[in-house]
Amino acid sequence: MLAGKRILLIIGGGIAAYKTLELIRLLRGQGAHVTPVMTKAAGEFVTPLSVSALAGEKVYTDLFDLTDEAEMGHIQLSRVADLVVVAPATADLMARMAGGHANDMATTLLMATDTPVMIVPAMNVRMWEHPATQRNLATLIGDGIQVVGPNVGDMACGEHGPGRMSEPAEILEAIRRVLTAGPLAGKRILVTSGPTHEPIDPVRYIANRSSGAQGTALAQALMALGAEVVFVTGPASVAPPAGAQVIKVETAAEMLTAVEGTLPVDAAVFAAAVADWRVASASGQKIKKQAGKLPTLEFAENPDILARVSQMGQGRPPLVVGFAAETNDVIENATAKRARKGCDWIVANDVRPETGIMGGTENKVTIVRADDVLDWPRMSKAEVSAKLAAEIAAALA
Structure with a gap:
């Protein structure tokens, strides 16, 4: 799949550097040629000998190695690759990249390269969430750098949250996506x-029957066409897609924060079944059953994420796609929703229980746009996703 592709792998100095050993093995198993570069700090976590043995190549570390400069200068080294991958991309390395520093072998290569660059962030959750890191991330994305992860999970420091480096299989899929030509590449x-x-209360919640199957299938279809996908998901029963940047949330408010944090993007597809209401004052303790007495729940409206993004001015994605789960008058309700929300397209479906669509493996959708309506037959959610991804690719071409 990656036969003949040349990967320049820059290994940063973080505990997650051990994952790059497996990444090298996977890349070579796909036929890729891996040229490893290690920062000085990376050597504190993995040895050059281990990296070299797996890559089958010399490890580059010193900017001022006269032999290396005579045989293959850092300028040439930075340009013979098909893709430069920085993994792990630590907070310090991201900051130096964003600032345009060239004070060691790794950053000099990154400044000198004219090939695509992908970073795989890994750091403590507080470092990841720090405003400086988020500013640097926005700068790097604005410079056209691809970002994979980070994931949410347990970390070596004992904390839990976003900042865990993506798994080698996820990184491999992202690399394959970038290096495979597709209409959504970039x-x-x-x-x-x-x-x-x-x-x-702490044990009860309001939810719906959405499984997340359509969203996962759509993300996979978009990635198959070369797109980089940021996948913001509620507590779905279907696993998120491998290779996407996954952000897990629970509530509508958390989803809005996550969505706003991903902008800017080239397109936004809102397939989540977001609850319209929340309990205004959720109890901090389990509500006890009392004989003859029913609890009174006061509701409040949740933020309208689709409308918020559709109607924003500067920074609005060029294409905003909403979903409408309806139980009657599907096309009429979807048409009204598109006008009310201000989005470009509405993907509508009939989710009456007898259809088996919500939580099932098939879907029957109608796409309402400003100048036409596409009425597709019932098919698998994977097939719906492939057709919708193709429509998105055509719109962004």
């Missing part, structure tokens, strides 16, 4: 998926 697309859970 495009960054946001996909929301799954339900939201709105708490009543």
Whole structure:
């Protein structure tokens, strides 16, 4: 699949550097040629001998190695690759990249390269969430650098949250996507998926029957066409797609924050079944059953994520696609929703229980746009996703 492709792998100095050993093995198993570069700090976590043995290549570390400069200068080294991958991309390395520094072998190569660059961030959750890191991330994305991850999970420091480096298989899929020509190559697309859970108390919540299957299938179809996908998902029963940047949330408010944090993107597809309401004052303790007495729940409206993004001025994605789950008058309700929300397209479906669509493996959709309506037959959610991804690619061409 990657036969003949040349990967320049820059290994940063973080505990997650050990994952690059497996990444090298996977890349070579796909036929790729891997040229490794290690920062000085990377050598504290993995040895050059281990990296070299797996890559079958010399490891480059020193900018001022006269032999290396005579045989293959850093300028040439930076330009013979098909893709430069920085993994792990630490907070410090990201900051130096964003600032245009060239004070060691790794950053000099990154400044000198004219080939695509992909970073795989990995750091403590507080470092990842720090405003400086987020500013640097925005700068790098604006410079056209591809970003994979980070994932949410447990970290070596004992904390839990976003900042965990993506798994080698996920990175491999992202590399394959970038190096495989497709109509969405270079495009960054946001996909929301799954339900939201709105708490009543610590053990109860308001939800719906969305499985997240359509959102995952759509993300996979978009990635198959070369797109970089940021996947914001509620607590779905279907696993998120491998290779996407996955952000997990619970509530509508959390989803809005995550969505706003991913912008700018080339397209935003809102496939999530977001709860319209939440309990205004969720109880901090489990509500006890009392004989003859029913609890009174006061509701409040959740933020309208689709309308918020559709109606924003500067920074609005060029294409905004909403979903409408209807139980009657599908086309009429979808047409009204598109006008009300201000989005470009509405993907509408009939989710009456007898259709088996919500939570099932098939879907029957109608796409309402400004100048036409596409009425597709019932098919698998994977087939719906492939057709919709093709329509998105055509719109962004």
